[in-house]
Amino acid sequence: MDYIDGKDKKARLEDGYHEGGYRSGWQVLSNSVSALAAACLWNAAFAPTSPHARIVSWLGVDVSRMILEIDHPEIYNPQNWCPLSGSINEGWSRMLVFASLG
Amino acid sequence: MCWVLWVALKVLLWAHCAPMVLGEMLACGKNAFITQVTKVTPVTHSRIEPPPNKPLAIDPPIIKIMPPLTPLLLAFLLSAHGLRKKSLSPSGAFTAFQVGFLMFGGATRVFGVTLIGFYLIGSRATKCEHILIREHAQNKKSRNGLYRWQGQKSSIGRWLS
Numbered sequence: 001m002d003y004i005d006g007k008d009k010k011a012r013l014e015d016g017y018h019e020g021g022y023r024s025g026w027q028v029l030s031n032s033v034s035a036l037a038a039a040c041l042w043n044a045a046f047a048p049t050s051p052h053a054r055i056v057s058w059l060g061v062d063v064s065r066m067i068l069e070i071d072h073p074e075i076y077n078p079q080n081w082c083p084l085s086g087s088i089n090e091g092w093s094r095m096l097v098f099a100s101l102g
Numbered sequence: 103m104c105w106v107l108w109v110a111l112k113v114l115l116w117a118h119c120a121p122m123v124l125g126e127m128l129a130c131g132k133n134a135f136i137t138q139v140t141k142v143t144p145v146t147h148s149r150i151e152p153p154p155n156k157p158l159a160i161d162p163p164i165i166k167i168m169p170p171l172t173p174l175l176l177a178f179l180l181s182a183h184g185l186r187k188k189s190l191s192p193s194g195a196f197t198a199f200q201v202g203f204l205m206f207g208g209a210t211r212v213f214g215v216t217l218i219g220f221y222l223i224g225s226r227a228t229k230c231e232h233i234l235i236r237e238h239a240q241n242k243k244s245r246n247g248l249y250r251w252q253g254q255k256s257s258i259g260r261w262l263s
Contacts, residue, residue: 018188019188020187020188020189021188021189021190022188022189022190022191022194023184023189023190023191023194024191024193024194025191025193025194025196025197026197027194028190028194028197028198028201029197029201032201032205032217035205035213035216035217036201036204036205038213039204039205039208039213040204042208042210042213043207043208043209046209047208047209047210049209050207050208050209051203051204051207052204052207052208076209076210078210083210083212097212097213100212100213100216101216
């Protein structure tokens with residue numbers, strides 16, 4: 001069984017290879033876009049005081065009604081409900097938290 | 103570079119702390135301030151128009167506008183660390199700052215903690231892989247004949263399991 005050094009192989013194959021990685025903005029966004037989308041949806045729907053909700057309301061989008069299709073979403077309160085609870089907000093909270101894990 | 107980061111950090115800290123302290127002071131003295139104003143307002147309003155039915159609410163807009171300190175600091179430190187180690191380009195660091203702020207800036211910390219967890223696990227896993235490769239290369243040099251047999255054995259064992 002031969003172990004191939006992925007670093008050497010990458011240096012041979014990739015154009016403009018840098019030692020430390022030197023990832024560009026598009027690469028960073030590509031790696032994190034699913035988690036970012038899930039976090040933005042969760043906060044915009046269940047935390048109206050978050051920056052996400054303010055940006056989305058500024059854009060004129062009601063996430064809970066238009067995207068998640070929840071008429072009366074329960075606002076997040078750490079004393080009342082857990083984000084991983086499946087019975088809250090038709091299970092959307094749990095789904096979005098797990099979606100952020102990949 | 104360290105000086106620039108340090109000064110930027112201080113500016114960020116002060117730019118956030120001052121409005122926060124002001125906001126705290128306003129919030130603490132809000133009730134007393136409202137009672138004082140409501141005592142005065144009927145007299146002033148009675149000359150022009152009847153007093154409003156709704157209680158006077160004073161929300162300092164500066165608290166709503168200013169973003170929280172912790173997400174900003176964490177996003178700044180992580181992106182600056184990536185830029186310093188050259189694992190991120192300037193555009194990558196800028197994007198990482200935005201992504202980090204949005205992940206940490208929510209009502210729950212679960213998204214930010216997940217982000218940091220995956221980042222750290224990924225970094226450690228890469229280092230671990232390099233150590234394994236180095237050790238195998240050394241083993242291969244020292245006992246060339248035995249290495250091939252062990253490699254075959256471990257691959258068969260892995261396939262069986």
